Amino acid sequence: MDEFAQGIFISPGVRVPLEEIDFSAIRAQGSGGQNVNKVSSAIHLRFNIVASSLPEEVKEKLLSVSDQRLTNAGEFVLKSQEHRTQEQNRYAALVRFQQWLQDATKTQKKRKATRPTRASKERRLQKKTQRSTVKSNRGKVSW
Template sequence: MVEIPESAITETFLAASGPGGQNVNKVETAVQMRVNIRALDLAPYALRKLKTLAGSKMTVGGELIFTVRKYRTREANRIEARKRIADIVEEAHQRDAYRVKTRPSRAAKARRVDAKKKKSSVKKMRGKPKLE
């Protein structure tokens, strides 16, 4: 798992909806974590991939925002938010496999055309017979 420095994280607590009964109305158990991605010192490829993975969770200012209100306790929500952040940063560090473009061979093209012709003839036979 990736270590995220405490200096890069800002957390605020919100009133949560969901499970918790009366407790949910009194205690701010939901957590909103903001991570400054510039403080993470990511490689350029990882930064590009992180922006793609994060989508709407990334702000224009370069902050990654996660809001967690899954659990009834503040501490459990904090742990879950840190886990989600670490997971997405770790996934951003994994390089995609290099794909080599290939073209179908002449034989493969011929097989494809033959299969299409066969399918076409089968479908032609399904129609009503013509009376001549």
């Protein structure tokens, strides 16, 4: 957990302070017997993107992402319940949240338009004529 003491780093100069993230403990679902029924070990991580201290362009990028964990009010909700303890689930939620933030704010490279080479065009046409002769030879044989 010391890894997130300064907050969650998205990119150089951009980070989310832990004070802006809301954690709530809930009971986990699924198998686990009596432990699941009596211990609130699952974690709900909530992050309000609109009210955060992030730069406006980062907020716009995050809000434009198509994700079912993003509410209409601009809040990101993540549930972590894969571990037996609250602390492990809290850490797992923070790791997944950091990964989501970094993936959502990553800028994609512009595609550089390229043209096929003359040799590749010739190979393509050669294969077309070869295929054409193979298909034309499949017809009925006349004696």
